[in-house]
Amino acid sequence: xxxxxxxxxxxxxxxxxxxxxxxxxxxxxxxxxxxxxxxxxxxxxxxxxxxxxxxxxxxxxxxxxxxxxxxxxxxxxxxxxxxxxxxxxxxxxxxxxxxxxxxxxxxxxxxxxxxxxxxxxxxxxxxxxxxxxxxxxxxxxxxxxxxxxxxxxxxxxxxxxxxxxxxxxxxxxxxxxxxxxxxxxxxxxxxxxxxxxxxxxxxxxxxxxxxxxxxxxxxxxxxxxxxxxxxxxxxxxxxxxxxxxxxxxxxxxxxxxxxxxxxxxxxxxxxxxxxxxxxxxxxxxxxxxxxxxxxxxxxxxxxxxxxxxxxxxxxxx
Amino acid sequence: xxxxxxxxxxxxxxxxxxxxxxxxxxxxxxxxxxxxxxxxxxxxxxxxxxxxxxxxxxxxxxxxxxxxxxxxxxxxxxxxxxxxxxxxxxxxxxxxxxxxxxxxxxxxxxxxxxxxxxxxxxxxxxxxxxxxxxxxxxxxxxxxxxxxxxxxxxxxxxxxxxxxxxxxxxxxxxxxxxxxxxxxxxxxxxxxxxxxxxxxxxxxxxxxxxxxxxxxxxxxxxxxxxxxxxxxxxxxxxxxxxxxxxxxxxxxxxxxxxxxxxxxxxxxxxxxxxxxxxxxxxxxxxxxxxxxxxxxxxxxxxxxxxxxxxxxxxxxxxxxxxxxxxxxxxxxxxxxxxxxxxxxxxxxxxxxxxxxxx
Amino acid sequence: xxxxxxxxxxxxxxxxxxxxxxxxxxxxxxxxxxxxxxxxxxxxxxxxxxxxxxxxxxxxxxxxxxxxxxxxxxxxxxxxxxxxxxxxxxxxxxxxxxxxxxxxxxxxxxxxxxxxxxxxxxxxxxxxxxxxxxxxxxxxxxxxxxxxxxxxxxxxxxxxxxxxxxxxxxxxxxxxxxxxxxxxxxxxxxxxxxxxxxxxxxxxxxxxxxxxxxxxxxxxxxxxxxxxxxxxxxxxxxxxxxxxxxxxxxxxxxxxxxxxxxxxxxxxxxxxxxxxxxxxxxxxxxxxxxxxxxxxxxxx
Numbered sequence: 001x002x003x004x005x006x007x008x009x010x011x012x013x014x015x016x017x018x019x020x021x022x023x024x025x026x027x028x029x030x031x032x033x034x035x036x037x038x039x040x041x042x043x044x045x046x047x048x049x050x051x052x053x054x055x056x057x058x059x060x061x062x063x064x065x066x067x068x069x070x071x072x073x074x075x076x077x078x079x080x081x082x083x084x085x086x087x088x089x090x091x092x093x094x095x096x097x098x099x100x101x102x103x104x105x106x107x108x109x110x111x112x113x114x115x116x117x118x119x120x121x122x123x124x125x126x127x128x129x130x131x132x133x134x135x136x137x138x139x140x141x142x143x144x145x146x147x148x149x150x151x152x153x154x155x156x157x158x159x160x161x162x163x164x165x166x167x168x169x170x171x172x173x174x175x176x177x178x179x180x181x182x183x184x185x186x187x188x189x190x191x192x193x194x195x196x197x198x199x200x201x202x203x204x205x206x207x208x209x210x211x212x213x214x215x216x217x218x219x220x221x222x223x224x225x226x227x228x229x230x231x232x233x234x235x236x237x238x239x240x241x242x243x244x245x246x247x248x249x250x251x252x253x254x255x256x257x258x259x260x261x262x263x264x265x266x267x268x269x270x271x272x273x274x275x276x277x278x279x280x281x282x283x284x285x286x287x288x289x290x291x292x293x294x295x296x297x298x299x300x301x302x303x304x305x306x307x308x309x310x311x312x313x314x315x316x317x
Numbered sequence: 318x319x320x321x322x323x324x325x326x327x328x329x330x331x332x333x334x335x336x337x338x339x340x341x342x343x344x345x346x347x348x349x350x351x352x353x354x355x356x357x358x359x360x361x362x363x364x365x366x367x368x369x370x371x372x373x374x375x376x377x378x379x380x381x382x383x384x385x386x387x388x389x390x391x392x393x394x395x396x397x398x399x400x401x402x403x404x405x406x407x408x409x410x411x412x413x414x415x416x417x418x419x420x421x422x423x424x425x426x427x428x429x430x431x432x433x434x435x436x437x438x439x440x441x442x443x444x445x446x447x448x449x450x451x452x453x454x455x456x457x458x459x460x461x462x463x464x465x466x467x468x469x470x471x472x473x474x475x476x477x478x479x480x481x482x483x484x485x486x487x488x489x490x491x492x493x494x495x496x497x498x499x500x501x502x503x504x505x506x507x508x509x510x511x512x513x514x515x516x517x518x519x520x521x522x523x524x525x526x527x528x529x530x531x532x533x534x535x536x537x538x539x540x541x542x543x544x545x546x547x548x549x550x551x552x553x554x555x556x557x558x559x560x561x562x563x564x565x566x567x568x569x570x571x572x573x574x575x576x577x578x579x580x581x582x583x584x585x586x587x588x589x590x591x592x593x594x595x596x597x598x599x600x601x602x603x604x605x606x607x608x609x610x611x612x613x614x615x616x617x618x619x620x621x622x623x624x625x626x627x628x629x630x631x632x633x634x635x636x637x638x639x640x641x642x643x644x645x646x647x648x649x650x651x652x653x654x655x656x657x658x659x660x661x662x663x664x665x666x667x668x669x670x671x672x673x674x675x
Numbered sequence: 676x677x678x679x680x681x682x683x684x685x686x687x688x689x690x691x692x693x694x695x696x697x698x699x700x701x702x703x704x705x706x707x708x709x710x711x712x713x714x715x716x717x718x719x720x721x722x723x724x725x726x727x728x729x730x731x732x733x734x735x736x737x738x739x740x741x742x743x744x745x746x747x748x749x750x751x752x753x754x755x756x757x758x759x760x761x762x763x764x765x766x767x768x769x770x771x772x773x774x775x776x777x778x779x780x781x782x783x784x785x786x787x788x789x790x791x792x793x794x795x796x797x798x799x800x801x802x803x804x805x806x807x808x809x810x811x812x813x814x815x816x817x818x819x820x821x822x823x824x825x826x827x828x829x830x831x832x833x834x835x836x837x838x839x840x841x842x843x844x845x846x847x848x849x850x851x852x853x854x855x856x857x858x859x860x861x862x863x864x865x866x867x868x869x870x871x872x873x874x875x876x877x878x879x880x881x882x883x884x885x886x887x888x889x890x891x892x893x894x895x896x897x898x899x900x901x902x903x904x905x906x907x908x909x910x911x912x913x914x915x916x917x918x919x920x921x922x923x924x925x926x927x928x929x930x931x932x933x934x935x936x937x938x939x940x941x942x943x944x945x946x947x948x949x950x951x952x953x954x955x956x957x958x959x960x961x962x963x964x965x966x967x968x969x970x971x972x973x974x975x
Contacts, residue, residue, distance in 0.1 A: 018817030026833040137965070141957040143909045145916050146932060146950030153943040255822030259913050263936075274917065277832040289829045297820050401871050427877035440868035444700055444890040450869075453886065454876035470694075485696035500872075507876060 005305060012301045016294060020072070023290040024065050027282045077287035080276075087287035090272060095254075095291065097167060098261070098268030101185060102253040105192035110246045112193075113200030117242075120201070121208025132201060139198020148191040148263035155187060162187050165265035188264045192257070196249040203245050207238045240310045247303040251296045330429075330510065331377070333413035338374035339511055339543050340430075345397055345407035346370045351616065365615050367393040369567040370407070372642065375511065380537070380544040382558030382575065384551060384590070386612055390567040391547045395515040398545070399432050412510075428458060431504040435516035437496035441488040447473070447499050448484035454506045465506075472502040475539075476532060494525035498532065505536065513545045518553065530557060551594050555579050563587050566615055566623045569642060573649035583651045585628045622654060634661040700894070707970035714966025717959040724956060728775035737766035739773045739926050748942045759945045761931065762938055767945060771952060774926035777838075778953065781920065781927070782908030782960075785842055789849035790900045796850070797857025798892060802865055802884055812858060819851040827910055831919040841920040845911060849903055856899050860892045898971055902964040905957040912953050928953050 059067075071077070077087035113136075120132035156164035163184050211217065211234050220230055258270030265271065269288055276285040348364040368390045375381050383391050396402045398409065400416070400423060411429065414421040434440040441450050451472060452465035460468070470480040476498040488496055497517060504512050514533070518526045530553065537544060548554050554561060554575070561578045563571040563586065571584040582588045592607035608627060613619055619626050625635035635654055638661060645656035654662040698706075708714055727734060737755070743764030751759045758768040800811040818826065830844035864870060865888070873883045912929025914920035921927040923934065928949040935946040 014813065015817055015820050018814070019820050022817065022821075023829075026829055029830075030833040031835060137961055138958065141905055141909075141954060141961050143912060143929075143950055143953050143957070145913060146947070146953060149932065149936065149939060149950060150947055153939050153947060157940045157943055252822050252824075256824030258824065258828055259916065262917060273828060273832070277828070277917075277919070285829075285832055289825065292825055293821050296822055296825075300820075399871075399875050401874060424877045427875060432872070432875055434868045434872065436868055440872050442869040442873075442887050442891070445887075446697070448694070453873065453878070457876055457878045457882065481692040481694055485694045487697050487700075490697060503872065 004308060008301060008304060012297060016297055019293045019297060020069055020290060021065060023286055023293060024068055026286055026289065028061070030282065072287075072290065077290070078283035080281055080284040087284050090284065091269065091288050091291050094267060094269040094272045094288075095295075097266065098254060098257050098270065101189045101192060101260075101266060101268065102250060102257060104185060104189035105253055106196055106246060106250045108189065108193040109196030109249065110200055110242075113197040114204050114242060116197075116201040117204025118208055120205040121212065124209050124212075129205070132205060136198040136201040136205075139194045139201070142194055144191055144195060145259040145263050147194060148187070148260055151187050151191055152263070165263075167265075167267050184266075188260055188266050191260050191263075192253055196246070196253065199249060200242065200245055204238060204242055207241055208234055211237050240307055244303050244307045247299065247306075251299040251303075254299075255292050255296050331412070335377060337377070337413050339377045339412055340375040340398070341410040342371060342373050342375075342398070343408050343410065344370050344372060345394070345409075346405045347393055347397055347402065348405055363616050366567050366618060367615065368397060368404075369618075371564075371567075371569045373562055373569055373572060375543060375545055376560075378541065378543055379559040380546055380557055382554040382561040383545065383547040383564060384549065384554055384561060385564035386590075387549070388566075388612055388615060389564040390615075391564055392515055394564070395432065395513050395545070395547055398513055399430060400426070424458075428507050429509050430511045430513070431507055431509040432513040432515060433497070433500045433504050433517040435519055437493050437500055437520065438488060440500055441496060441503075443488055446485050446487060447491070448480075450488075451499065451503045451506050454503065458507065468506060469502070472505055473499075475505070475536070476502045477528075478502075492525075494521055494529060497521060497529055501529075501532070501536070505540070508540075509542070511543045511545065513547070515547045516549070519548065519550065526553075533557075551579075551591065563590070566612060566618055568623060568652065570624065570653070571649070571651045573646075573651075577649065583645060583649060583656065584624075584653050585630050585655075586624050589627075589629070622652075630655060632662060704894075704967075704970045708966055711966045711969065713962050714970075717962035717966070720955065720959045721963065724775055724959075725779065727772055728779050731772040731776060735766075735769040735772050737769045739765060739769040740924055741765060748938055748945065750942060751944060758948065759942065761945070762934055767948065770926040770931060771928070771949065774928050774931060774949070775952075777921055777925060777927040778908065778912060778929070779956070781838070781841065781845070781911035781915075782904055782956075785845035785849055785911070786900055786903050786907050788842075788846045789853050789903075790896070792846070793850040793853030794857045794893075794896055797854040797859075797896070798861045798884065798888065800854070801858040801861025801892075802880065802888060804862070804865065808858070808862075812855075815851045815854050815858075818847065819855065823848050823906070823910065824913070827914060828917070828919070831914055836919050836922055838921055841911060841914050844914075845907060848910070849907065852903065853896060853900055857892060857896045860895050861888060864888050864891045894971060898964070898968050901967055902961070904964070905960040908953060908957055908960065 075088055077091070079086055080090055083090070116132045116135060120129040123129050152164045155162045164187075167181075167184055217230060217233075220233065225233075254269070256270075257268055258273050260266070261268045261270035262274050269292060273285065273288050275281065276288060345368055347368040348366050351363045351365065371390075371394065373381075383394070385391055393402070397404050409416040409426075411421055411426055416426050417423065441447075445453075448466055448469045451469035452462070455465040455468055456462060466484075470484055473480045473483055478495060478498055483491070483495070483499075488499075491499065500517070518529050521529060533544070534557075536542060546554065546558055558575045560573065561575050562569055563578075563584065565586050571578065571582070571587050573583070578587065579591065582591055586608075589607040613623070613626055619636070621634075621636045621638050622628070622631075622640050625631040628635065632654075638654060640652045640654045640657060640660070642650055642652040643657070645651045645653075654660040736757070741764075743760075746756070746760050746764040747762060749756055749760045751757070753759060756766045756768065758766075758771065761767055761770065796811060796815070800808045821829070827844050827848050830847055831841055834840040834844065870883060870887055873887050878886075911920060912927070912932070915927050915929035916933045918930075918933065921930050923930060931949040932946075932953075935949065938946045
């Protein structure tokens with residue numbers, strides 16, 4: 001078991017290194033001189049030379065990468081060109097905001113998705129099953145940015161129940177867990193929840209249908225186990241995989257939040273990315289992507305390991 | 318060329334003469350490394366010793382049977398002979414020429430040696446028609462597509478399948494016995510001299526098995542073939558084979574003419590194996606299983622003679638001295654200290670059960 | 676049962692009855708697909724959309740680029756503008772029709788390219804095995820470690836807006852996914868007995884790949900790729916929605932969704948229309964891909 005842990009870690013580390021290198025390279029594949037985004041266009045040649053040496057752009061690529069990585073591991077991801085604030089600060093503030101809607105979305109998605117999935121799995125091949133599978137196909141085919149717009153149209157523009165954009169009446173700076181603030185959470189989280197809902201519904205349905213069709217369930221019923229007992233049994237068997245899928249979906253939501261955050265102007269990491277791209281703020285872009293990507297890899301690792309711990313049936317090489 | 322001329326072709330290709338064995342296997346060794354366990358100092362490199370230095374010959378025109386328990390290395394030996402897996406060490410000498418030498422490059426060797434696998438379904442490409450599967454081999458060696466297809470049809474007829482009905486079909490549309498006939502036809506397509514049959518009839522129903530065995534005999538006559546017949550079914554081996562080779566845990570323990578071996582086996586393992594054959598003769602009732610327990614782990618074989626842990630005739634010396642595979646009786650070779658004078662076996666009085674071994 | 680074959684002096688086999696040919700695998704799959712009602716409805720919708728995209732310039736009622744400050748944001752059913760007009764007064768129907776071209780293209784093209792590139796990488800790595808396989812697949816894994824949206828945004832953000840750049844980033848997103856499945860299927864095929872038999876007949880690796888491996892690998896990989904098209908469409912339109920893909924004034928559904936956002940309070944249904952089309956196309960592709968998968972999975 002410990003051996004597996006070490007092996008899995010040993011596999012994840014080179015991946016993280018590769019991911020970091022890719023993030024580092026983003027700046028260099030961008031067209032134009034990296035300096036262009038740091039200095040005004042009419043800077044003197046001298047100033048340019050100075051800056052080059054300061055940032056280390058004149059050193060070989062690998063050396064630059066090592067320096068950059070070294071600084072990153074010490075929490076220094078450079079400063080945002082637009083705001084001159086340290087990138088780390090901006091990113092972690094934004095991560096908190098994104099986590100709020102992402103966690104809520106995952107919760108909603110998991111709850112309703114499991115519900116639909118269970119119902120569909122129990123009532124296999126009935127109209128309820130077909131409806132549930134239709135809903136889940138719809139869930140994964142929906143462009144979530146469009147769904148967000150539609151929800152805004154319905155709930156904000158037409159019904160005026162919920163606000164359309166923003167993270168609170170006073171911006172994200174001051175947050176309180178009261179209705180005035182929480183109402184801003186609802187639409188973004190709801191929008192985000194559709195895709196995980198669809199995927200979890202599909203997964204749970206397949207798991208439940210598979211377990212119920214196995215012969216040992218017939219055996220359990222024949223020995224007098226009540227339906228509730230069977231249900232608990234099915235629950236126990238589904239739980240590890242379903243939870244694993246949920247964990248992964250959370251990861252995808254964190255990484256892919258940009259579209260929804262743009263629609264709702266929610267000040268999370270996605271919104272930050274958007275700003276970074278349009279202001280050509282490369283340090284901010286790099287830093288945000290690095291944090292998100294590494295977080296995703298770490299999450300995958302965690303889910304993998306937890307799955308092995310909780311589900312002894314999974315064979316790990 | 319037409320099939321009836323194949324025999325002439327084989328004689329024409331005979332390079333070494335009638336006395337030269339068709340295939341000499343010398344010192345063939347193949348270990349399969351396992352994932353190493355532990356870290357640093359405790360790291361062990363373990364390997365499954367599938368085939369551990371075997372020597373034998375296949376004579377021209379004979380059917381040589383290979384028997385042994387699961388895991389003894391029969392299939393690995395077959396794959397090594399076909400060069401589907403490369404050996405760690407050892408050489409193959411085909412009709413006097415070493416494989417890999419200028420006189421016998423691998424491609425030429427592969428024309429002359431073919432194999433029929435155990436699983437008739439997985440050995441045929443599910444996306445290819447029967448005739449295409451059979452015709453593939455010849456096209457690799459330069460035969461035109463049209464001629465290869467014609468040859469395929471002829472071979473189908475030869476193995477008892479009507480070309481008009483079967484040539485355009487796919488493997489999943491045939492029964493197990495029919496597929497195995499197709500595999501035989503495919504093996505014949507390259508006009509080989511040696512055919513390795515690795516448990517080729519084991520998966521078939523008994524009645525179908527009998528038909529296929531008869532077919533194999535027919536073909537051997539018609540084409541002057543040599544067979545290496547690997548099987549766990551001792552009755553079939555006795556029926557079909559001229560000589561028999563017995564393997565245990567990656568080594569050859571006995572070789573001899575089929576009748577002699579079955580009547581009077583020399584090696585204790587062979588004796589136990591033959592005693593395990595079920596029989597309806599009331600005079601041969603046994604109560605004790607002739608062969609106890611499972612074969613030892615091929616990763617860490619027993620010291621000395623590998624069979625000593627399960628041998629009824631084992632003595633103390635068997636745990637420390639490995640027997641040499643030699644000719645104990647004219648025409649029969651065996652690896653057992655019983656037949657080795659000066660091995661210390663004669664003088665060792667203590668039966669092995671009272672001695673612990675590592 | 677064995678009959679002797681007499682050599683035919685004329686060289687022609689006149690007495691051979693014709694060989695009965697069985698229907699091939701592809702034909703079977705197609706037949707099963709055609710019998711699937713949901714898949715057929717989806718296919719019809721897609722066919723319609725593709726036809727509209729191809730013939731848009733001739734089908735359009737008005738000029739999709741003609742702006743008019745007076746005719747901004749007219750509702751559905753306006754005279755001369757059956758689906759209303761956008762925020763610059765352009766006829767929405769015409770823009771939607773022309774927009775189909777870019778939207779469909781940006782959705783399908785990256786998957787096609789990823790299929791070719793990723794498929795080749797996967798098949799070669801899968802057949803080669805050993806250290807080559809490990810190195811290649813590790814590199815693939817690094818790309819795979821990013822969530823798709825993030826990778827697409829990162830690459831597009833770095834490269835800049837534009838159709839070519841978007842195509843490149845989307846292809847890079849899908850290559851690892853296809854390469855993985857191609858490698859996995861190829862490794863399975865590589866281990867099968869019929870590949871061993873082909874090796875035993877002396878064929879070279881390239882010939883074996885061409886005649887034995889390819890036929891058995893392309894099927895599953897193709898099915899997987901078709902399921903990626905809807906994702907690609909949504910992602911491509913998403914990039915345009917963010918301003919990273921197609922540049923104005925070219926019509927593209929995602930871009931239109933972005934520019935029409937300001938209209939959600941005044942003409943909500945017009946604002947939602949481009950997204951509806953993305954949704955319909957995406958659902959249809961998914962249904963078709965599902966149908967294809969079922970058709971291929973049937974045990975023969």
